[in-house]
Amino acid sequence: xxxxxxLSIILLAPLVAFLIxxxxxxxxxxxxxxxNAVAGLTTLVLALVVWASYDKDLGGYQMIEDVPWxxxxxxxxxxAVDGISVVLTMLTAIVFLTGVLSMxxxxxxxxxYFAFMGLLVFGVFGVFISLDIFVFxxxxxxxxxxxxxxxxxxxxxxxxxxxxxxxxxxxxxSALLFPGLIxxxxxxxxxxxxxxxxxxxxxxxxxxxxxxxxxxYIGFGIxxxxxxxxxxxxxxxxxxxxxxxxxxxxxxxxxxxxxxxRIAIGVLPLGAAYWAPTFAVLATIGIVYGAFVAMRQxxxxxxxGFSSVSHMGIVLLGLNTLGVDGVNGAVFQMFAxxxxxxxxxxxxxxxxxxxxxxxxxxxxxxxxxxxxxxxFFILAALCGMGVPGFASFWAELLVFIEAIRxxxxxxxxxxxxxxxxxxxxxxxxxxxxxxxxNSDWDELVEPTPFLSIPRIMLIxxxxxxxxxxxxxxxMISSATHIFSAAxxxx
Amino acid sequence: MNQPMLFVPEFALxxxxxxxxxxxALGASQRTTWLVSTLSALAVVVAxxxxxxxDGEPFFPGIYRVxxxxxxxxxxxxVALALCVLISQQSASMRSLSRVDAHFFFFMSALGxxxxxxxxxxxxxxxxxxxxxxxLYILAALHRHERIGGESAAKYILFGAAASAVSLYGISxxxxxxxxxxxxxxxxxxxxxxxxxxxxxxxxxxLFKLAAFPxxxxxxxxxxxxxxxxAAFLGxxxxxxxxxxxxxxxxxxxxxxxxxxxxxxxxxxxxxxxGNLAAMVQKDFKRLLGFSAVAHAGYLxxxxxxxxxxxxxxxxxxxxxxxxxxxxxxxxxxxxxxHGRNPAIADLAGLYKRSPLLALVLLVAMFGxxxxxxxPGLAGKWFLFSAxxxxxxxxxxxxxxxxxxxxxxxxxxxxxxxxxxxPEGYEDIRLSPAFTMASVFAMLLVFFTGFYPGPVxxxxxxxxxxxxx
Numbered sequence: 011x012x013x014x015x016x017l018s019i020i021l022l023a024p025l026v027a028f029l030i031x032x033x034x035x036x037x038x039x040x041x042x043x044x045x046n047a048v049a050g051l052t053t054l055v056l057a058l059v060v061w062a063s064y065d066k067d068l069g070g071y072q073m074i075e076d077v078p079w080x081x082x083x084x085x086x087x088x089x090a091v092d093g094i095s096v097v098l099t100m101l102t103a104i105v106f107l108t109g110v111l112s113m114x115x116x117x118x119x120x121x122x123y124f125a126f127m128g129l130l131v132f133g134v135f136g137v138f139i140s141l142d143i144f145v146f147x148x149x150x151x152x153x154x155x156x157x158x159x160x161x162x163x164x165x166x167x168x169x170x171x172x173x174x175x176x177x178x179x180x181x182x183x184s185a186l187l188f189p190g191l192i193x194x195x196x197x198x199x200x201x202x203x204x205x206x207x208x209x210x211x212x213x214x215x216x217x218x219x220x221x222x223x224x225x226x227y228i229g230f231g232i233x234x235x236x237x238x239x240x241x242x243x244x245x246x247x248x249x250x251x252x253x254x255x256x257x258x259x260x261x262x263x264x265x266x267x268x269x270x271x272r273i274a275i276g277v278l279p280l281g282a283a284y285w286a287p288t289f290a291v292l293a294t295i296g297i298v299y300g301a302f303v304a305m306r307q308x309x310x311x312x313x314x315g316f317s318s319v320s321h322m323g324i325v326l327l328g329l330n331t332l333g334v335d336g337v338n339g340a341v342f343q344m345f346a347x348x349x350x351x352x353x354x355x356x357x358x359x360x361x362x363x364x365x366x367x368x369x370x371x372x373x374x375x376x377x378x379x380x381x382x383x384x385x386f387f388i389l390a391a392l393c394g395m396g397v398p399g400f401a402s403f404w405a406e407l408l409v410f411i412e413a414i415r416x417x418x419x420x421x422x423x424x425x426x427x428x429x430x431x432x433x434x435x436x437x438x439x440x441x442x443x444x445x446x447x448n449s450d451w452d453e454l455v456e457p458t459p460f461l462s463i464p465r466i467m468l469i470x471x472x473x474x475x476x477x478x479x480x481x482x483x484x485m486i487s488s489a490t491h492i493f494s495a496a497x498x499x500x
Numbered sequence: 501m502n503q504p505m506l507f508v509p510e511f512a513l514x515x516x517x518x519x520x521x522x523x524x525a526l527g528a529s530q531r532t533t534w535l536v537s538t539l540s541a542l543a544v545v546v547a548x549x550x551x552x553x554x555d556g557e558p559f560f561p562g563i564y565r566v567x568x569x570x571x572x573x574x575x576x577x578x579v580a581l582a583l584c585v586l587i588s589q590q591s592a593s594m595r596s597l598s599r600v601d602a603h604f605f606f607f608m609s610a611l612g613x614x615x616x617x618x619x620x621x622x623x624x625x626x627x628x629x630x631x632x633x634x635x636l637y638i639l640a641a642l643h644r645h646e647r648i649g650g651e652s653a654a655k656y657i658l659f660g661a662a663a664s665a666v667s668l669y670g671i672s673x674x675x676x677x678x679x680x681x682x683x684x685x686x687x688x689x690x691x692x693x694x695x696x697x698x699x700x701x702x703x704x705x706x707l708f709k710l711a712a713f714p715x716x717x718x719x720x721x722x723x724x725x726x727x728x729x730x731a732a733f734l735g736x737x738x739x740x741x742x743x744x745x746x747x748x749x750x751x752x753x754x755x756x757x758x759x760x761x762x763x764x765x766x767x768x769x770x771x772x773x774x775g776n777l778a779a780m781v782q783k784d785f786k787r788l789l790g791f792s793a794v795a796h797a798g799y800l801x802x803x804x805x806x807x808x809x810x811x812x813x814x815x816x817x818x819x820x821x822x823x824x825x826x827x828x829x830x831x832x833x834x835x836x837x838x839h840g841r842n843p844a845i846a847d848l849a850g851l852y853k854r855s856p857l858l859a860l861v862l863l864v865a866m867f868g869x870x871x872x873x874x875x876p877g878l879a880g881k882w883f884l885f886s887a888x889x890x891x892x893x894x895x896x897x898x899x900x901x902x903x904x905x906x907x908x909x910x911x912x913x914x915x916x917x918x919x920x921x922x923p924e925g926y927e928d929i930r931l932s933p934a935f936t937m938a939s940v941f942a943m944l945l946v947f948f949t950g951f952y953p954g955p956v957x958x959x960x961x962x963x964x965x966x967x968x969x
Binding site for chain 2: 032036079080081082083085119122144147148149151152155160162163170176177178181182184185186188192193195196200375422466
């Protein structure tokens with residue numbers, strides 16, 4: 011087993027699906043969907059294998075594959091996983107598979123849709139397992155760009171505007187990453203792009219780290235929805251079709267947070283320590299601001315979009331504590347939020363596909379009409395509030411414990427923000443799901459058992475890690491032990 | 501190595517020139533000429549591939565150098581030539597009388613470009629430059645509508661003649677200062693204000709070829725007014741030759757020419773900013789490509805301005821990978837164009853329905869120009885930016901990266917037109933086998949260098965070392 015290039019196979023599965031999709035005739039929609047579902051299933055099975063065969067006690071990077079790519083420039087195709095990558099690879103595989111399944115009824119330009127989606131997933135997997143900065147950035151850009159056609163063609167509600175806004179915002183992030191990432195190479199002496207080698211203590215002086223860190227943090231932070239560069243995210247979510255929203259909020263925003271953790275904090279710990287108090291303030295503003303704005307929204311997807319800003323704020327706050335519990339919580343939250351948002355968008359998408367309306371004031375008493383479909387939404391909402399029993403409860407708990415320890419004031423403010431989270435979630439539930447029945451929607455039907463499968467899978471994952479959080483925390487901590495228990499003093 | 505063998509790529513090209521001259525003289529049909537021309541171009545590519553490893557100085561020492569640098573550039577020119585003649589089967593945008601003759605001028609101009617890559621003596625270099633330019637001047641004038649072609653060609657020739665004169669004046673100053681026109685002798689002579697002035701003047705004439713600010717104004721007009729295939733050649737092969745000759749002249753200056761560096765940096769920033777801003781408001785697709793070419797001249801100049809081997813290698817890599825990308829764009833221009841008219845961006849509407857392959861080619865071209873993987877645009881920018889940061893120009897990289905973001909806006913507008921707008925009022929496009937072949941071949945080149953930039957970068961690095969900067 012150990013000599014099989016399992017990571018490369020995970021990486022190539024969506025690319026193969028993409029290539030087959032491109033050459034198949036357009037009329038073969040069913041075959042295209044099946045091929046992509048098979049690719050999704052393959053990645054999920056292999057991600058499970060990776061999870062099972064990763065040696066947590068040993069820790070560090072495992073299953074390393076290294077091939078020279080541009081040897082004259084020191085660039086190597088190096089892939090490997092640590093505890094964090096294992097978790098996020100799993101997340102991507104789950105969201106990929108459920109994303110394909112929940113777009114099973116798609117009829118408009120099926121071939122191109124799955125082609126772009128395959129390319130996007132290929133990029134995401136690549137980012138999560140790369141250890142070479144150039145390769146990392148290569149996949150990062152591969153993942154970001156398909157969003158433009160995916161939103162602009164299959165989206166709704168000002169789709170072209172949103173798609174262009176999203177792309178330009180993310181490319182501004184890349185414009186900061188270019189100098190930041192290359193400076194790492196040059197400042198370290200111009201020998202290696204390898205992240206492990208660059209992470210070694212003493213590679214960069216403290217002043218260099220302090221100078222480069224904000225380029226990387228903000229560059230990646232834009233993709234992570236960091237306040238005040240978050241505004242592309244809600245409009246993008248609203249405009250995107252269901253599965254794209256799932257991928258976008260579920261996986262793509264995690265690329266930003268992952269980039270901060272793996273490169274910005276991983277390579278520049280002293281820079282991180284210097285800037286952490288500042289960026290923690292921004293993260294806390296994001297938590298509270300997102301929750302406040304979500305309370306005033308009337309569109310289902312805007313509510314979820316701003317809740318994502320808030321939840322990603324929790325991730326960023328956790329990362330900025332620089333403590334074991336905080337970072338563990340942040341990664342856990344990346345996973346939990348990914349699954350939860352996928353479920354959220356999947357549930358809303360199902361209602362929207364029938365009604366073509368997402369204004370929560372137009373609904374009422376849906377629970378009586380379509381109890382199964384609404385229960386998916388309710389469960390996602392409960393998870394969003396961080397109710398015990400769901401994965402996000404543990405994630406948020408860990409982040410807030412560490413935040414109170416490191417930044418007492420910010421931690422308190424953030425926890426108060428959670429109250430507003432509960433408020434906006436309950437408001438949506440009260441207005442649209444419960445409340446007096448609106449007879450306009452008597453025609454709504456329940457999802458077929460087949461369409462329920464992806465949603466049930468997502469709920470199962472959320473509940474599973476809600477009841478067995480140690481499985482997740484053990485996996486993550488095998489990679490985060492480098493952070494001190496006290497936090498921020500790294 | 502046998503001396504004549506060193507000259508094989510040029511011989512192959514020269515044979516093509518003579519064959520095509522015979523075609524013209526004997527009144528061969530358009531189809532026959534195209535076949536002869538395509539096969540000859542293919543033979544030239546093979547000869548250039550074979551000649552990659554050649555090294556030596558045929559004829560008189562010091563005048564004409566065959567090395568890793570020159571041979572790589574010859575290959576770039578040959579590939580551009582082959583793709584350009586491949587899509588010139590119909591040449592609907594060209595005056596019908598000239599469709600046979602055009603192939604002769606393609607080859608003639610390419611011959612000048614190849615000699616340019618090898619010339620190591622300033623007067624030889626100048627003659628090669630003129631040889632390449634005359635073919636281009638004529639190609640630019642062959643548009644089927646005399647008025648369009650005439651205007652753009654007149655601008656191009658006048659600008660070009662002025663630029664040549666400036667270059668020649670610069671060469672005379674260099675000769676005055678260094679008492680030699682041999683590149684090796686000039687490079688080893690002590691730097692003096694007069695020599696620097698001579699180099700700057702020579703460069704000014706050469707920057708014209710690259711369409712860099714402030715001698716860029718001809719480019720959008722010439723792109724717009726030239727027949728599509730001529731514009732394609734102008735946008736690809738001519739760029740390759742321009743980088744070759746610029747690198748050669750810059751190697752005169754050595755590494756300690758700070759004023760020169762400052763000048764090039766200013767030109768670089770001005771070119772990319774102006775090109776990108778102007779391209780944003782264009783409606784004519786070819787004109788947009790013209791301004792985008794000005795912007796790319798700016799990116800290329802980053803590599804030239806840092807005056808380091810890494811910078812030179814990056815610029816070489818960038819321009820070589822730029823060739824198939826820009827030709828993808830011109831393949832679309834040529835195939836979409838109806839009755840030889842210039843396509844507006846709006847004419848690309850619904851391309852995904854009218855011809856899925858062509859839409860894909862366009863997507864590849866736009867992503868390539870914008871620097872989005874898996875095209876080599878990203879690697880090219882990455883290398884250039886690394887060279888700049890290595891030389892201490894972090895600010896330059898910030899400016900360039902922001903510029904790349906701006907450029908994405910208009911490239912995506914083109915993609916949007918092709919993939920989003922419904923194809924109402926437009927007919928389906930049937931691609932001829934020649935176009936299909938050219939499309940597939942160009943895309944394969946893009947994807948190969950995009951996924952696996954290693955080999956080309958290695959060649960570029962060897963070329964930069966051979967240059968001795």
